[in-house]
Amino acid sequence: xxxxxxxxxxxxxxxxxxxxxxxxxxxxxxxxxxxxxxxxxxxxxxxxxxxxxxxxxxxxxxxxxxxxxxxxxxxxxxxxxxxxxxxxxxxxxxxxxxxxxxxxxxxxxxx
Amino acid sequence: xxxxxxxxxxxxxxxxxxxxxxxxxxxxxxxxxxxxxxxxxxxxxxxxxxxxxxxxxxxxxxxxxxxxxxxxxxxxxxxxxxxxxxxxxxxxxxxxxxxxxxxxxxxxxxxxxxxx
Numbered sequence: 001x002x003x004x005x006x007x008x009x010x011x012x013x014x015x016x017x018x019x020x021x022x023x024x025x026x027x028x029x030x031x032x033x034x035x036x037x038x039x040x041x042x043x044x045x046x047x048x049x050x051x052x053x054x055x056x057x058x059x060x061x062x063x064x065x066x067x068x069x070x071x072x073x074x075x076x077x078x079x080x081x082x083x084x085x086x087x088x089x090x091x092x093x094x095x096x097x098x099x100x101x102x103x104x105x106x107x108x109x110x111x
Numbered sequence: 112x113x114x115x116x117x118x119x120x121x122x123x124x125x126x127x128x129x130x131x132x133x134x135x136x137x138x139x140x141x142x143x144x145x146x147x148x149x150x151x152x153x154x155x156x157x158x159x160x161x162x163x164x165x166x167x168x169x170x171x172x173x174x175x176x177x178x179x180x181x182x183x184x185x186x187x188x189x190x191x192x193x194x195x196x197x198x199x200x201x202x203x204x205x206x207x208x209x210x211x212x213x214x215x216x217x218x219x220x221x222x223x224x225x226x227x
Contacts, residue, residue: 031214034216036218041223043117043218043221044206046217049214049215051214087154089154091216093214093216097143097214099206099216101157106152
């Protein structure tokens with residue numbers, strides 16, 4: 001069964017600090033992996049998309065990594081800002097392009 | 112970038128009435144649209160997968176007679192919550208996969224339903 005597990009479930013950090021969110025998946029075959037940011041009451045917005053051959057991809061202060069061998073991905077946020085407070089979701093698409101969602105990590109950045 | 116629009120963004124209705132939520136892909140043709148619901152501080156829960164011109168595939172536990180999904184064109188899918196009850200109050204989100212880029216997935220802004 002295709003599954004996506006995210007950790008931690010929630011995270012609280014101080015403004016300016018870095019943090020890393022984890023995503024482990026069992027989706028096979030693998031098509032791509034996306035990290036989304038969802039602000040409260042809004043739809044998810046894509047941060048990065050990674051395919052099998054990509055190991056690292058950055059989008060501003062967000063850097064995603066992918067290890068296709070161990071089926072793990074991480075999202076690193078550098079110099080966190082208050083506006084980074086949101087839910088971060090890992091979505092993996094398999095061969096049929098049906099997405100499998102992680103439960104998300106809730107990040108709170110305190111001033 | 113690709114835009115998926117939902118309407119209405121919020122709606123309040125009386126118990127027993129039906130509510131329709133629209134999901135439109137504004138600048139691409141969507142072969143597949145997905146509908147989700149999300150309770151406060153919880154993750155997205157996939158309700159159904161909708162392919163243009165065919166019946167929606169519902170996830171286990173989702174009542175297809177309660178949540179009617181119609182995907183009549185390549186740019187529009189609708190979710191109708193029939194005979195809504197307070198427990199149907201939730202945040203409903205759609206997403207769409209472009210016909211020309213099946214690896215992509217774009218989300219709408221969501222529709223908040225409150226049933227009194």
